[in-house]
Amino acid sequence: MSVVEGKELRIVGFLCNWCSYGGADTAGVSRFKQPTDLRIIRVPCSGRVDPLFVVKALINGADGVLVSGCHPRDCHYSDGNYYARRRLEMLKRFLPFVGIDARRFHYTWVSASEGQRWQQTVTEFTTLIHELGPTPAFPQDQTVLKEVRA
Amino acid sequence: MKTSAYLKKGKEKDLIDALDTKARLQGHVIVPCLDGDTVTFKPAEPGCTPCFSRPAVSPPKGVIYPQSETLFSFKFKKDPEDARRTLIDLNDAIEAPDTIIFGARPCDARGIAIIDRAFSQTDTPDPYYLARREKTTIITLTCPEPSTGCFCTRVGCGPAEKSDSDVMMTEIEDGYLFEALTDKGQAILKNPVLEDGTAHEARAKEVQGAAHERMVKEVGETDTRPVDPELFHSQAFWEKAAERCLGCGACTYLCPTCYCFNITDEQVVDKGERIRSWDACMFHHFTLEASGHNPRAAKALRLKNRIGHKFVYYGEKYDGIIACSGCGRCIRGCPVSMEISSIVAALKEGTKT
Amino acid sequence: MNIEKLKEIVRTVLPSVDVVIGYKKGLDALHPVPCFVTSPDEIDALVLNPACTHNLAAYLPSLKKKTAVVVKGCESRTVVQLVQEGLIKRENVVVIGVPCQGVLSARKVLNAINHQPVVEAAFENDAVIVKTRKAETRLALNDVASDKCLTCQYPTPVLSDHLAGEQVESKVDEQAAYQDIRQFDAQSLEERRAYWLKEFDRCIRCYACRNACPMCVCRESCIAETRDPHWMSQKATLNEKMMFHMIHAIHLAGRCTECGECERACPMGIPVAKLKKKINMEMKELFGYEPGISIDDKPPMYTFKVEEEKIEEHKIR
Ligand code: SF4
Numbered sequence: 147m148s149v150v151e152g153k154e155l156r157i158v159g160f161l162c163n164w165c166s167y168g169g170a171d172t173a174g175v176s177r178f179k180q181p182t183d184l185r186i187i188r189v190p191c192s193g194r195v196d197p198l199f200v201v202k203a204l205i206n207g208a209d210g211v212l213v214s215g216c217h218p219r220d221c222h223y224s225d226g227n228y229y230a231r232r233r234l235e236m237l238k239r240f241l242p243f244v245g246i247d248a249r250r251f252h253y254t255w256v257s258a259s260e261g262q263r264w265q266q267t268v269t270e271f272t273t274l275i276h277e278l279g280p281t282p283a284f285p286q287d288q289t290v291l292k293e294v295r296a
Numbered sequence: 297m298k299t300s301a302y303l304k305k306g307k308e309k310d311l312i313d314a315l316d317t318k319a320r321l322q323g324h325v326i327v328p329c330l331d332g333d334t335v336t337f338k339p340a341e342p343g344c345t346p347c348f349s350r351p352a353v354s355p356p357k358g359v360i361y362p363q364s365e366t367l368f369s370f371k372f373k374k375d376p377e378d379a380r381r382t383l384i385d386l387n388d389a390i391e392a393p394d395t396i397i398f399g400a401r402p403c404d405a406r407g408i409a410i411i412d413r414a415f416s417q418t419d420t421p422d423p424y425y426l427a428r429r430e431k432t433t434i435i436t437l438t439c440p441e442p443s444t445g446c447f448c449t450r451v452g453c454g455p456a457e458k459s460d461s462d463v464m465m466t467e468i469e470d471g472y473l474f475e476a477l478t479d480k481g482q483a484i485l486k487n488p489v490l491e492d493g494t495a496h497e498a499r500a501k502e503v504q505g506a507a508h509e510r511m512v513k514e515v516g517e518t519d520t521r522p523v524d525p526e527l528f529h530s531q532a533f534w535e536k537a538a539e540r541c542l543g544c545g546a547c548t549y550l551c552p553t554c555y556c557f558n559i560t561d562e563q564v565v566d567k568g569e570r571i572r573s574w575d576a577c578m579f580h581h582f583t584l585e586a587s588g589h590n591p592r593a594a595k596a597l598r599l600k601n602r603i604g605h606k607f608v609y610y611g612e613k614y615d616g617i618i619a620c621s622g623c624g625r626c627i628r629g630c631p632v633s634m635e636i637s638s639i640v641a642a643l644k645e646g647t648k649t
Numbered sequence: 650m651n652i653e654k655l656k657e658i659v660r661t662v663l664p665s666v667d668v669v670i671g672y673k674k675g676l677d678a679l680h681p682v683p684c685f686v687t688s689p690d691e692i693d694a695l696v697l698n699p700a701c702t703h704n705l706a707a708y709l710p711s712l713k714k715k716t717a718v719v720v721k722g723c724e725s726r727t728v729v730q731l732v733q734e735g736l737i738k739r740e741n742v743v744v745i746g747v748p749c750q751g752v753l754s755a756r757k758v759l760n761a762i763n764h765q766p767v768v769e770a771a772f773e774n775d776a777v778i779v780k781t782r783k784a785e786t787r788l789a790l791n792d793v794a795s796d797k798c799l800t801c802q803y804p805t806p807v808l809s810d811h812l813a814g815e816q817v818e819s820k821v822d823e824q825a826a827y828q829d830i831r832q833f834d835a836q837s838l839e840e841r842r843a844y845w846l847k848e849f850d851r852c853i854r855c856y857a858c859r860n861a862c863p864m865c866v867c868r869e870s871c872i873a874e875t876r877d878p879h880w881m882s883q884k885a886t887l888n889e890k891m892m893f894h895m896i897h898a899i900h901l902a903g904r905c906t907e908c909g910e911c912e913r914a915c916p917m918g919i920p921v922a923k924l925k926k927k928i929n930m931e932m933k934e935l936f937g938y939e940p941g942i943s944i945d946d947k948p949p950m951y952t953f954k955v956e957e958e959k960i961e962e963h964k965i966r
């Protein structure tokens with residue numbers, strides 16, 4: 147059961163294998179109540195998250211995207227999350243330029259033991275996405291844009 | 297039966313609107329419109345600004361032969377009778393609404409005639425193309441003046457060429473004369489917005505003649521000389537000619553006669569579609585084989601194919617016809633101003649570029 | 650832009666290289682074209698004027714020869730960036746720098762003369778006089794200059810082995826370099842979205858922008874086209890067009906030298922360089938980094954700091 151009221155939305159989560167995925171697992175094992183809108187994709191490291199993964203999800207209908215990795219200094223591969231931080235910060239600042247609400251994309255750090263922090267992050271993010279509502283779709287048909295021209 | 301009709305200047309929009317309500321579904325009268333400072337063919341919608349004073353950057357070929365189209369779509373589902381079996385829902389309906397291209401140029405219409413052969417004069421005529429072709433009426437505007445790069449009369453087309461259109465529309469002093477050239481054209485002339493045109497026929501003929509003369513004076517008569525075979529097969533010639541080419545798709549995608557396509561399947565979980573989309577012989581991927589080998593890896597070879605297809609191979613297949621309408625779009629649209637006209641002239645002369 | 654000086658330099662340089670890339674007369678006075686000089690008798694055909702817009706450095710990565718290249722300020726940054734990323738070798742290029750007062754946007758000129766065919770053009774210090782069959786028009790260079798030139802910080806090449814002309818100072822102070830981007834950012838989210846959807850709607854996915862871009866080095870392996878990896882379909886739909894432009898912009902993060910070629914090359918007149926300029930503005934703010942200034946720099950996306958002074962942790966709200 148979702149803890150957030152209303153229709154379930156599509157939120158994609160990219161979680162690193164070593165910390166955040168473990169954190170999500172800890173939250174689950176501890177039976178913390180969490181919203182169910184999130185669809186988790188496990189990646190080896192937050193450094194594996196190409197900013198274009200996020201963009202592709204947002205353009206093609208995701209209502210929110212959450213990326214989470216190990217805290218700085220804790221990366222399993224020592225510096226993957228440092229690269230991720232630069233790329234994702236660049237993306238966060240770029241998205242609004244093309245009219246995508248930057249609030250729909252959040253990146254953060256959660257360790258394997260932080261079940262509580264994970265629960266908070268997911269709940270807060272999901273609540274925010276519900277407030278924002280479904281993402282305005284990017285037309286997938288070829289006809290001229292009525293919406294824009296009107 | 298009316299064979300010609302007249303429209304006063306300033307009433308273009310009225311006619312477009314009147315035709316729009318006639319087209320089976322609205323939004324199927326396609327007009328060259330200003331979009332920013334670019335002219336492209338678009339459905340005539342409220343708020344669009346038709347622009348006839350210069351040729352559109354891209355041709356209207358997409359109306360009949362869209363840049364991408366779904367040939368069919370499918371969805372897998374469980375057989376309710378037998379859970380072990382999967383059934384397929386297939387949708388292969390072809391949509392082909394009545395469509396009018398309003399304000400094409402003769403080179404645009406010629407382009408469609410050139411593509412027609414490829415999709416109809418074959419053992420497997422193409423139902424998708426032909427269904428739309430059948431439903432499309434082409435209203436062509438006599439070109440008021442040549443643009444940079446135009447060379448239509450050199451390839452047997454011309455600013456007042458009528459053979460590929462349904463209606464010819466010619467701008468005269470205070471209005472336009474419309475001439476029906478086919479049955480589809482006749483139907484257009486019945487539109488009540490149009491007046492009788494008899495009184496203006498003579499003047500229109502003069503304007504058409506003058507437009508043709510002027511073009512011939514500027515770029516020359518039809519050049520029937522064959523290309524020099526030795527030069528055509530000279531690697532050095534093509535390497536020099538292609539030196540600055542960037543290998544993009546602007547020339548082919550803007551060309552009214554290019555018709556090469558690719559077919560790709562897209563599937564997500566339990567549903568998918570087969571897509572046909574334009575392809576371009578100037579792209580490296582065009583001839584890339586599954587083995588990884590590419591018989592046309594060099595841009596010189598790709599340029600040879602583009603020009604060869606239009607000026608040699610197409611004619612070998614279809615009666616010596618040139619598959620270029622001389623519209624000049626590939627020249628104007630090319631980021632490095634590659635001039636197909638001068639490359640072909642050099643090939644015919646037998647000289648190096 | 651001193652053509653005599655340039656020819657003189659080319660004459661001295663030519664014996665020591667395989668090819669010199671410069672400009673020659675082209676389609677019309679607004680469209681000179683790149684030319685590849687390999688013998689002294691071709692030197693006289695060289696031209697140099699504000700209509701010479703192409704970034705000739707774009708040819709460098711694919712030419713496996715010793716090459717001399719004519720570059721203006723922004724394009725010299727391209728050479729620097731290419732060397733910096735190891736895409737070309739410094740010892741294989743001779744850089745012929747041309748201090749620049751700004752180049753034309755052919756599109757702006759054509760708009761100003763109602764798209765009449767150009768018969769002739771003459772260039773003065775701050776104006777261009779364009780002759781058509783019907784009229785002669787004098788246009789102030791500032792009114793018809795490429796957008797990139799209006800905020801250019803480096804009109805004199807940042808790297809050159811030979812300089813054809815006197816140094817030119819930037820006319821725009823540093824604060825104003827990103828004023829156009831700030832203005833665009835001042836619009837609402839909906840306005841920005843509508844703007845780009847309308848622009849991208851026109852895109853025909855011809856990839857002229859990508860192929861003209863000197864820093865787009867994936868070439869044949871661009872993920873907008875490959876099936877493996879399979880990033881996008883070949884559908885000509887808005888989401889796919891948008892995706893393609895996001896690929897170009899994001900792959901250029903911290904690498905774009907603002908030469909404006911992508912935008913100039915686009916036959917549909919889509920202002921795609923703006924996307925990259927926005928990212929550059931953020932790169933400068935976040936990391937104090939400008940692409941193509943020093944060969945020894947590292948692009949900001951290829952490196953990191955353990956403590957990032959400018960990146961703060963984001964709150965969800
Ligand atoms: S090849 Fe060029 S000039 Fe010929 S029809 Fe195509 S676009 Fe026009």
Ligand code: SF4
Binds near residue numbers: 542547578857
């Ligand atoms: S548009 Fe020009 S640069 Fe692009 S492939 Fe065609 S000829 Fe080459």
Ligand code: SF4
Binds near residue numbers: 861863905907925
């Ligand atoms: S993205 Fe555009 S402005 Fe930047 S380097 Fe490439 S072509 Fe030049």
Ligand code: SF4
Binds near residue numbers: 855857916
């Ligand atoms: S050059 Fe223009 S039309 Fe072609 S792909 Fe780039 S943005 Fe699209």
